[in-house]
Amino acid sequence: MSGSLRYVLFAAWVVALASTPVWADNYIVRLAITVAMYTALVQSWNFIGGFAGYPSFATAAFFGLGSYAGALTQIAGLPSVFAWLFATVLVGAFAALFGAIILRLRGHYFAIASFGVVEVVRLVISSWGSLTGGGDGLNVPLVTGSPNAVAQTFLVVMIALMLIVFVVTVVVDRSRLGFGLRCIQQNEDAADMVGVDTTRYKVIAFALSAMFCGTIGAAYASWTGYIDPSDSFSVVMTVKIPVICLLGGPGTVLGPVVGTAAFLVLEEVFWSNFLEYNRAILGAVIVVIIFLLPGGLLKIPLREVFARVRRRDNNTTAAT
């Protein structure tokens, strides 16, 4: 997809999401908040999973840690924006530290280790009852205002986060860092041989993929007003995020945006129409899409499809 077209598409999508309070009901506004939040999470995952090609299942660890860091600092009296910033820095530092250890593993081994990070953090948070409330969860100071006003605030917050991560993605994509990560993704040994400091690049990618999840987790905690370990460190999230990215197109700028939109719309459609089997149907659809389009939805050869349709039209007109 050409450079300027993708920015136009993205801008149109942002406007569509941001204007939902004007033209849609609360259900759609809530969906728009979720879309923006998931887009930002998937874009974050894209740094390590897409660009560097390291299949991380650690998103829930960063999201959950961020939500607890944000909640606890807010309870301690920090204004929400500063609490979110604190969560960002803390989670980024945490990821850099853990990344330096587990990024020595490759492929499936790394995937399992990253999954382990989620479990470790979850167990620590749920066992440390005196600080985190354990299984009872935590009540986060509520944002004051009418439900509609609160929803609009968080719509703006999540869209802003989505925009920030998008800009960072564009910058990384064009920079030396993105180039090096792509080298690592395609052939790590060769990357090392041409002079890429692979360890440093992987740690940077991992920290980048983590820190915004921390912000989003903290903002999510403020939005819902209540967090507990099973919600913050959900296995479903940790699997969903990579799947969405693969669906859209890993390692591309627009892939996470397209993937999230497609996934959440499909999820809503199946959920509202097939209450009992929606997960099974959704799972099957995703398997089929990823199987037929290993490069993601963005890799559909649109030009060829159009050309073929046009040829067919021409043939029919010629025949008549």
Next chain:
Amino acid sequence: MTGILELKGVSKSFGGIRALNDVSFTLTEGEIIGLIGPNGAGKTTLVNVITGTSHATSGKVLFGGDDVTKQRPYQAARRGLSRTFQIVQPFPRMTVLENVAAGALFGDVSSKGDVKSAMEFARAQLEFTGLTDYADRPASNLTIASRKRLELAKSLAMKPKVLMLDEVNAGLNSGEIDGALTLIRRIADLGITILLIEHLMKVVLSLAQRVLVLHHGELIAQGTATEMVNDPRVIEAYLGQKFSRRAQEGKIHG
């Protein structure tokens, strides 16, 4: 003429196997040196130890006077110790140009470090190696001969001081080998020191000013190419004692 790369008593063991045993030699700046030896002699292990892919069990590797024994591969690349692989290692889904640009962007410490100037420098290397027509093709589409050229272009883009060519001519037909020979000579003309690891005697004889012979991990002989071809120890290493003796007798009687 000064020594640019020096190995001092380098040994490398994998468990109980000694892949390299007390190897010492010096490369002089600007020369082309051949490294030959039968299969499993330790040639590739030697290159791995020099470029930091694996580390010497004992002994020292000195580059420009600095001890680089414990360096990591990316550090070797940035220092100017560049190599090509026996089994080519491209970035398969990148274009040929991007592959070479990766070398310029990360391996060349004198570069500005931005993607655009790396691409420009990469174009010059494609021109030099005759790959300009393939610039926008994915690297995985190239023929073996072109892939080997790509390896060379990628290494050159890193502005190396020493270039180690691990069997760049293996798997090429004789026409392609002639092309590669010309290219290697032109690289040497740039003042780059070349360590040529080869099976093909034709290549070694026509290029190398000096030849090192490795056998069972030990440096058994060194000298000019013609000396080495007639050296009984070398013949023995390749063909066994019987032939070595016969060759000697042949010399006496003939």
